[in-house]
Amino acid sequence: MSSSTGRAPLSGLVVADFSRILAGPLATQILADLGAYVIKIERPGQGDDTRTWGPPFLQGGDAAYYFAVNRNKHSIALDLTDDDDIQTARRIVARSDVLVENFRPNVMSRFGLDYPTLSKEHPRLVYASIPAFAGSTNQDMPGFDLLMQARTGFMSFTGGPQGEPAKMGVAMLDVVAGLYATVAIQAALAQREVTGQGQQIRVGLFEASIAALVNQATNYLLGGLVPGPAGTSHPNIVPYQGFRSSDGRFVLAVGNEKQFQAACDGMGRPDLATDPRYATNSKRVDHRDDLIAELESIFEKQTTEHWVALFDSLGVPAAPMLRLDQVFSTPEALATVTEIEDPVRGTLRLVKSPIQGSDLGDVPPAPPPRLGEHENEIRAWLANEDDET
Secondary structure, X not given: OOOOOOOOOOOOOEEEEOXXXXXXXXXXXXXXXXXXXXXXXXXXXXXXXXXXXXOOEOOOOOEHHHHHOOOOEEEEEOOOOOHHHHHHHHHHHHOOOEEEEOOOOOHHHHOOOOHHHHHHHOOOOEEEEOOOOOOOOOOXXXXXXXXXXXXXXXXXXXXXXXXXXXXXXXXXXXXXXXXXHHHHHHHHHHHHHHHOOXXXXXXXXXXXXXXXXXXXXXXXXXXXXXXXXXXXXXXXXXXXXXXXXXXXXXXXXXXXXXXXXXXXXXXOOHHHHHOHHHOOHHHHHHOHHHHHHHHHHHHOOOOHHHHHHHHHHHOOOEEEOOOHHHHOOOHHHHOOEEEEEEOOOEEEEEEOOOOOOOOOOOOOOOOOOOOOOOHHHHHHHHHOOOOOO
């Protein structure tokens, strides 16, 4: 079997993907995009949960959600409670370099697919687990992004100042965990080249979410600051937020004093830069409300296009707030879209991998697999011990 036409970095690497939903499938899709042969092991009749997370649904019955993180994979449907199917799963693992799973603890051990069991027979196996909690507590908690947005504080400071706590519009904590898992897998593979031994790595969704708090975490741990919902504003920088113009909204991101001076000059208000209340960023944070009120009264007099063009010309970061349909009408976003022909679903317009390099080989994008689509191919590969990926 072959996963790429050129020598991609991970060509020849085999991944047994027992994961589902988002964090694990994102990690394995990244590996597949880089040339790995990813075998997606799914439940018969149902498959990955996200196949049903719609509408919208595509021809063939799968939800659009599923198509986000399952490109370039190969699907086989196996019932892990069936003796024959569990043996097939173990044979796949035996020929794999990496196993990825995000079940609750003890699920994989019920099938003899836990790391202590597998590592005895396959010491080079890199075993990646993405549980809800990687620590010793809350081991049986389900690993859903929404729960982690609530448990790690993100919802407490997301949303408008006067509104209810809000969730992020994308399951970003799952995304963060998936990216951390991908890095950890690569690190374990690199270490295997030195030691000859695999290992189990664990990236807890909770722990990855806490790491994603970045400056909000250090603001609290080092400064005792407990953030509340602040809309688009930044806790440490002013002005760094969204504003209403005469015909829409835009964001202004002033990152240093030079940019603030340029912005004030461009607005025709150089006096704001010399006002003692706004002379430094820390003073602007202290007098946030006064300065924002001044800026709002200025920005409402001109269009978003006017302000963004002005600030761009001055080297001050600014951008319009766009809806998703507006985003995908821009040349930059259109360049991220690839069209993949699928014999059942027709032409699929999907976002391609953002990873670019001068020598990453050629991995033609393949459509996310239909449930069990590659069963014959995978079983034929298992039957031929000499067949390489």
